[in-house]
Amino acid sequence: MDIPDGEFSDLIARAIARLDPTIERRLDSDPEAHLELAVLTNRTYEETGRLLRSAVTSARAAGSSWEAVGSALGMSRQAAQQRFGHVPATPSPCTAECRQLVGLTAFNEIDQLNAWGRHGWHSVGYGPMFHDVEKSSTQWEHKRAVIGSRKARDLEVKGWERIGSMWFPWTYFKRPVDLPPEPGEPA
Template identity: 45%
Template sequence: MSVTDDLDEAVTARLHERIAAAVLEAAGASGDPSHDPATTLQLVAASRAAAEETSRLLRASIDGARSAGHRWDTIGSLLGVSKQAAQQRFGTPAGKTAADGGVGADGRPRRVLTPLTAFDEMAVLEREGRRGWHVVDYGTLYHLVEASDQQWEHLRQPWNPTARRRLEKEGWTLIRTATFPWGYYKRPLGLPAEP
């Protein structure tokens, strides 16, 4: 499959079936839900939650594709819209913007590292981690880092809840809980920051 091909029909059908099954399971729907009015409302609530999550996954995957260097026309083609429509809808990151680093809750300085892509971000984070900077937030093409007096290491891992549990046992902290397609982790090294 090339970058601009849609998913094939069999993959799309399996994806639809799995999402529907997850919604039905979350709503506790067994059998015909039309016989139980409360179950129909549970289906509405479960469907809303599924829609919010798929919307979040779509935005995160687009952010990941942009960070990997893919162009808006390619993304628009996959979404079935124009380059301009894709950029207008998804061009502004959700949540925080990377405009200003500011200061952290404890008064430590913050700064924005940008532009960063999937190809260079880990090398930059390794260098900045030795200097005492650690990631506190991130988005498309940027990482927000905060100063500290010790060295840090950072890790980018394909998102996987099982790996998350293992990494947390090894002292890694997940930087943001809602993360896809990668999870970013950090941990202090217990060494003084380099100048």
């Protein structure tokens, strides 16, 4: 995707301005509005850094090499790996029997989660190439959608429960199925 720089800047500026709909009219007369704009822009900067780290992790989980990531971002393989290679794991809340499914990729994670879901396990958290799952007394279905997409909104309207916050570009959902879990564990 090749969006011209000016258009890209306009889109970002409009998104920041939408965070506080009053800021545009206050900029002409309120010095405090300029400070508030600086705060909003700084928060945007910090959030885009988190989104970039998540997007790189997503690219790696989809099979991209550090060479490809570095090339896409205009840096060397080594620089990309040094900057994005260390993602701290965040513990997920778990109140019962828990497991961590590892080695998951963008291409197999939903199939794996649904296989475990048939045996009564549901995701309670996730990170780069893993999901933490918790055992329950019912089967579960899992889905993912691109953040902010129509599919994500539709899943929420249909009662799917959001898991955690997001892992850019994905947000994950689950719902219980009114069936007892299959015995054993997935093969």
